[in-house]
Amino acid sequence: MAFQEKLTTHIECESCPIRHRAVCAKCDVDELELLADMKYYRTYDAGQTVIWSGDTMDFVASVVEGIATLSQTMEDGRTQMVGLLLPSDFVGRPGRDEAAYDVVATTRLTMCCFRRKPFEELMENTPHIGQRLLQMTLDELDAAREWMLLLGRKTAREKIASLLAIIARRDATLNLISPKGKVVFDLPLTREAMADYLGLTLETVSRQISALRRDGVIELEGKRHVTVPQMSRLLDETGDDTDGGVFA
Amino acid sequence: MAFQEKLTTHIECESCPIRHRAVCAKCDVDELELLADMKYYRTYDAGQTVIWSGDTMDFVASVVEGIATLSQTMEDGRTQMVGLLLPSDFVGRPGRDEAAYDVVATTRLTMCCFRRKPFEELMENTPHIGQRLLQMTLDELDAAREWMLLLGRKTAREKIASLLAIIARRDATLNLISPKGKVVFDLPLTREAMADYLGLTLETVSRQISALRRDGVIELEGKRHVTVPQMSRLLDETGDDTDGGVFA
DNA sequence: CGTTATTTTGAATCGCTTCAAGTGGTGTGG
DNA sequence: CCACACCACTTGAAGCGATTCAAAATAACG
Numbered sequence: 001m002a003f004q005e006k007l008t009t010h011i012e013c014e015s016c017p018i019r020h021r022a023v024c025a026k027c028d029v030d031e032l033e034l035l036a037d038m039k040y041y042r043t044y045d046a047g048q049t050v051i052w053s054g055d056t057m058d059f060v061a062s063v064v065e066g067i068a069t070l071s072q073t074m075e076d077g078r079t080q081m082v083g084l085l086l087p088s089d090f091v092g093r094p095g096r097d098e099a100a101y102d103v104v105a106t107t108r109l110t111m112c113c114f115r116r117k118p119f120e121e122l123m124e125n126t127p128h129i130g131q132r133l134l135q136m137t138l139d140e141l142d143a144a145r146e147w148m149l150l151l152g153r154k155t156a157r158e159k160i161a162s163l164l165a166i167i168a169r170r171d172a173t174l175n176l177i178s179p180k181g182k183v184v185f186d187l188p189l190t191r192e193a194m195a196d197y198l199g200l201t202l203e204t205v206s207r208q209i210s211a212l213r214r215d216g217v218i219e220l221e222g223k224r225h226v227t228v229p230q231m232s233r234l235l236d237e238t239g240d241d242t243d244g245g246v247f248a
Numbered sequence: 249m250a251f252q253e254k255l256t257t258h259i260e261c262e263s264c265p266i267r268h269r270a271v272c273a274k275c276d277v278d279e280l281e282l283l284a285d286m287k288y289y290r291t292y293d294a295g296q297t298v299i300w301s302g303d304t305m306d307f308v309a310s311v312v313e314g315i316a317t318l319s320q321t322m323e324d325g326r327t328q329m330v331g332l333l334l335p336s337d338f339v340g341r342p343g344r345d346e347a348a349y350d351v352v353a354t355t356r357l358t359m360c361c362f363r364r365k366p367f368e369e370l371m372e373n374t375p376h377i378g379q380r381l382l383q384m385t386l387d388e389l390d391a392a393r394e395w396m397l398l399l400g401r402k403t404a405r406e407k408i409a410s411l412l413a414i415i416a417r418r419d420a421t422l423n424l425i426s427p428k429g430k431v432v433f434d435l436p437l438t439r440e441a442m443a444d445y446l447g448l449t450l451e452t453v454s455r456q457i458s459a460l461r462r463d464g465v466i467e468l469e470g471k472r473h474v475t476v477p478q479m480s481r482l483l484d485e486t487g488d489d490t491d492g493g494v495f496a
Numbered sequence: 497c498g499t500t501a502t503t504t505t506g507a508a509t510c511g512c513t514t515c516a517a518g519t520g521g522t523g524t525g526g
Numbered sequence: 527c528c529a530c531a532c533c534a535c536t537t538g539a540a541g542c543g544a545t546t547c548a549a550a551a552t553a554a555c556g
Contacts, residue, residue, distance in 0.1 A: 080396055
């Protein structure tokens with residue numbers, strides 16, 4: 001089953017699309033050279049499993065391109081996604097040799113890998129890497145905690161609206177479009193993946209998306225192409241503090 | 249309202265109960281001295297709010313004694329606990345001046361505080377602090393992700409059993425009792441706090457605790473004193489992989 | 497063009513919440 | 527010392543939101 005594709009490309013760090021957001025962001029040219037010497041690339045097809053929870057992990061990596069999911073599964077099959085890995089996100093934990101979660105590519109995925117031991121040694125002598133990793137981990141912790149609020153307290157409709165808002169916002173900033181008014185994007189996740197993300201069933205996800213469409217909050221073209229005519233309207237549905245109250 | 253009590257005690261770092269688990273764990277004597285020079289203590293009464301989300305935080309701190317909760321609240325009052333702060337846990341985020349969550353003392357609480365700016369400067373030159381903070385943050389992230397599985401996929405009964413198991417396990421290791429067979433402890437949380445932790449209502453918490461008692465999984469003396477006659481029995485109810493299967 | 501995977505929709509059921517009433521323990525003031 | 531209020535908690539009954547099971551519709555694929 002889980003084929004691991006061999007390295008295909010080689011990217012120069014200077015022209016790397018995630019150069020300034022990944023774990024290497026703070027590194028100077030010297031440090032970058034050391035990293036470049038030990039790096040190698042791997043690519044995975046959409047749907048391929050990168051690592052199973054419990055597997056030994058001999059490497060850590062940065063997502064260069066594509067999207068992957070981090071998820072946990074109970075014995076009886078119930079699964080919960082606990083993280084969404086986007087370009088520049090870091091995979092693996094220094095100092096741990098067993099994967100704690102399943103990592104699955106949801107699109108074609110390219111990762112910049114480092115063998116774990118050399119990377120850990122480099123980290124000892126290169127504060128910039130540890131510093132950046134701390135920042136990134138703190139950001140992930142914040143994201144996880146926001147997700148806990150969603151999982152514990154939001155209704156199905158609010159959950160869907162929140163997910164759509166996150167994707168819309170990310171796409172908007174990526175394309176340098178102000179996230180006001182109209183936003184258009186493609187869903188990178190299946191209904192089932194959304195359900196795993198939101199702690200719902202795929203039927204409920206489908207129903208709530210239909211409901212948001214019926215109510216004019218979103219428009220659909222096919223299953224995956226979404227138009228949000230009024231971003232503020234979508235944000236109203238998330239249950240979050242829009243900030244758009246008195247002082248906006 | 250929110251009175252901040254002034255420093256009362258002064259603890260020598262060498263005899264500090266959290267010396268080897270807190271953010272200062274990896275520091276040598278020199279580094280410890282620098283920290284000791286800038287530290288001060290604060291205590292809060294049970295129920296007191298330490299910080300409101302959005303407040304400016306001029307300090308970071310380690311919990312020395314007592315328990316506090318981290319929680320998020322929506323406009324309409326729904327609240328979700330996103331962290332439980334136990335002795336040695338770290339409060340605040342270097343590089344951020346606004347609190348992201350409400351911090352409330354659930355028991356009498358003592359914290360070892362550092363003004364944020366000097367602490368951040370010290371971190372620049374003291375890799376040991378940043379390294380330890382990274383470890384701790386990664387642990388917290390793992391805990392948060394386990395909590396996401398609980399919030400998203402577990403039933404009310406499993407949620408309660410999981411919470412009881414966590415507290416029982418912590419108390420058992422603290423008192424050096426093997427977490428097999430019988431375990432006795434006191435609940436440090438009200439039913440409402442448990443509900444906020446588990447994404448339930450306090451009525452459901454009460455009902456499920458009663459159900460576990462009826463089924464002989466736990467025994468209750470008063471509202472807070474819990475006896476678990478057979479730890480394995482409780483673990484069976486959590487829905488987790490007990491690992492206690494074939495190889496235990 | 498038929499086959500398979502994904503998604504939508506419907507109907508019945510279930511688990512948790514909501515609303516409401518009641519219990520037991522603790523502290524306070526008459 | 528008792529009446530009273532207050533708080534944390536328990537229990538009951540009704541309602542509702544999400545799930546479950548089932549079937550049909552749509553899109554994707556060889």
